[in-house]
Amino acid sequence: MFLFFLFIVVQIIAGAAGCSITPEQTIISSPEGSNTTLTCTYDDSAYYLHWYQQKPQSESKFLLLIYKSTETVKRAEKLDPRISIRLHKDKKKVDLEIFPAAVSDSGLYYCAMEPTVTQNSYTL
Template sequence: MMLHCLFLLFSTMLGQSIGNTITPTTNAVHASEGSTVMLSCNYTGSVNNLQWYRQYPRSKPEFLILIMESANYIKEADPPHPRLSVKLNKETKSVDLELSSAVVTDSALYYCALEPT
C-alpha cells in the first residue's frame, strides 16, 4: 500500500524591514512515502538568516534549521533531524529544505522565515 504525505508551505518575516519578503514557490506538495521532498522559498532584500519550521495540527511551530546568508553557517535543531538538509542559492535568492525518505508523519505545515539585516 502506497502512503502519501502532504506538505503545506507558508512564509513569515521576523522583524520589520521594508523591501524584505519571503514566499514559498508552491503552497502544497504531495509526495509518496519514501520519496525525497524539496520545499523552496524565494526571498528579496538583504537578510541576516533564513529559517525553516514545521507545525503539526494543534501544536506550536518546531524549529528545524537556520542558515546564515553571509557566512553559510548552518544551525540545526537540537537534536538534529537527520533526514533534513538546507541549501541556499544567493544568486537566485532561494532557500531549499530537502527531506529524504518521507514518511506519513512528515505531513505538516512548513514555514520558511527570514530575519532582515
C-alpha cells in the same frame, strides 16, 4: 502512500524598504520515501533564513537556519538527520530538503527570514 506538505510564509515589512520571503508552492504532495524539497525565494535584505514545522494541535518548532553570507547552518537539537537546508544565493532561494520523506513529516512548514523587525505576517 502519499504525503502532504503544507507551508506558508511569514512576510516581514521593515519601514519603507520591504523585506520578503515567499514560497514557490503552498501545497506539496510527495510519495513516501521520495526526496521532498520545499523552496522559498527571499530578497537581498535577508541575513538569516529559517525553517519551522508545525504539527496539528502543536506549536511550531524551529528546524534549521542558515546564515546567508557564510552559509553556516544551525540545526535544532535532536533534528532528524533526514532534514537539511540548502541555499542557492544565485537564485535567492532556500530549500528545506527531506530524504527519504515519511508520513510523519506531513505538516505545516514555515520559511522566515531575519532581520525580523515587525510582527506583520501574511498567510499565502
